[in-house]
Amino acid sequence: MGAGHDHGGGHSHGGHSHGGHSHSHAAGANTRRLKLTLVLAAGYLVAEVVGGIVANSLALLADAGHMLSDVGALALSLFAMWMAQKPATARRTYGYYRTEILAALANSATLIGVSLFIFAEAIQRFRHPEPVMGVTVMWIAVGGLIVNLAGMVILHGGRDQSMNIRGAWLHLMTDALGSVGAIAGGALIWAFGWRWADPAVSVAIAILVLYSSWDLLKESVSVLLEGAPGHIDVNAVRGAMMEVAGVEDVHDLHVWTITSGMDALSAHAVVNDVAGRRPASEILYDLHCMLHDRFGLHHLTIQIEPRQFEEHTCAALAGA
Incomplete structure (x- = not known):
């Protein structure tokens, strides 16, 4: 799942640089x-x-x-x-x-x-x-x-x-x-x-x-203890991510503070992979912009997953 690809994950480098500069x-x-x-x-x-x-x-x-x-x-x-x-x-x-x-x-x-x-x-x-x-x-x-x-x-x-x-x-x-x-x-x-x-x-x-x-x-x-920042409602973040067109589910959502004024988010976004649906790169872009604008989050790591993808199958195959 490479960053910026249609079926990939994304890391907000630009946003992080801006946050790091400020x-x-x-x-x-x-x-x-x-x-x-x-x-x-x-x-x-x-x-x-x-x-x-x-x-x-x-x-x-x-x-x-x-x-x-x-x-x-x-x-x-x-x-x-x-x-x-x-x-x-x-x-x-x-x-x-x-x-x-x-x-x-x-x-x-x-x-x-x-x-x-x-x-x-x-x-x-x-x-x-x-x-x-x-x-x-x-x-x-x-x-x-x-x-x-x-x-x-x-x-x-x-x-x-x-x-x-x-x-x-x-x-x-x-x-x-x-x-x-x-x-x-x-x-x-x-x-x-x-x-x-x-x-x-x-x-x-x-x-x-x-x-x-x-x-x-x-x-x-x-x-x-990696608790969520007091000014951010994690349930509201999840709901907002689910509202982005093409996102069917959000799991493994984590929001935490690195230091004062520097909050971070990581999440897995499940998208519909049926032909004719929106490319994952567009969905990823919309997710980043929304999280920047609505919640002030700049350090983002989002993994885009097709509906049938299951992480635990890797471990199962290795064990077999």
């Missing part, structure tokens, strides 16, 4: 976003560590540890972007696109771990409230909030294009929420001496972080 362009823009954000976060991390040592503030050093996790997440995302741009090989036929998904998985899992750690720490602080330098924490938190908001603005443009970028963005959002909480908690401690404000705010932030990162974790796992 993906490369988006990857370049996202790499620049990550580099700039990483420089901002690393610069403030150094300032926070120095400030914590000079002020002899354990609270500030702890906050610096939180910022360090952001720097690590950004560096991981940047590494994943670099790996994803490496060319495909004979052993890695899809290239290294999935590295981005692995980075998103790692970032979301880390965020969930951080949330659980915050819960545990908050419980301890409710039981044994500790003295907090309210004013100092407030000022440092304001600086951290500015840096995190700037990073979120920079990464915002790539958040919907890449799960990897979304994971990094969520890390910054977590830290930004932490800064807001630290400002509020510091103000309450400074004004009223309410030590419980610090753990109370921490719990609220942890709940928000857990909620946000859980969706990213589920989406990352779904991609790694």
Whole structure:
């Protein structure tokens, strides 16, 4: 069943090239976003560590540890972007696109771990409230909030294009929420001496972080398990393929995500092979155009089969 022949299968080379070009362009823009954000976060991390040592503030050093996790997440995302741009090989036929998904998985899992750690720490602080330098924490938190908001603005443009970028963005959002909480908690401690404000705010932030990162974790796992993209109805795809003139049946239909913004489809289309019917090449062309236009699918592999064709007969003949 050769590609482009009347009785053959087809692979969408042109569509894939177009999808690959747009993906490369988006990857370049996202790499620049990550580099700039990483420089901002690393610069403030150094300032926070120095400030914590000079002020002899354990609270500030702890906050610096939180910022360090952001720097690590950004560096991981940047590494994943670099790996994803490496060319495909004979052993890695899809290239290294999935590295981005692995980075998103790692970032979301880390965020969930951080949330659980915050819960545990908050419980301890409710039981044994500790003295907090309210004013100092407030000022440092304001600086951290500015840096995190700037990073979120920079990464915002790539958040919907890449799960990897979304994971990094969520890390910054977590830290930004932490800064807001630290400002509020510091103000309450400074004004009223309410030590419980610090753990109370921490719990609220942890709940928000857990909620946000859980969706990213589920989406990352779904991609790694070859699940169908959430925005594509596989039954609708099957129905649309069956509507193409000459197609009698569709089986072995698979739709999956290679990486963010790059979805793929493979299917077997059974056609009527009676003389006078449409050539398989025309049916294949119509299928490709329809899937491009209606579902935005560009990486396509479609096998055209005559009605009487049965794949398992090859194995049966070999066994005989």
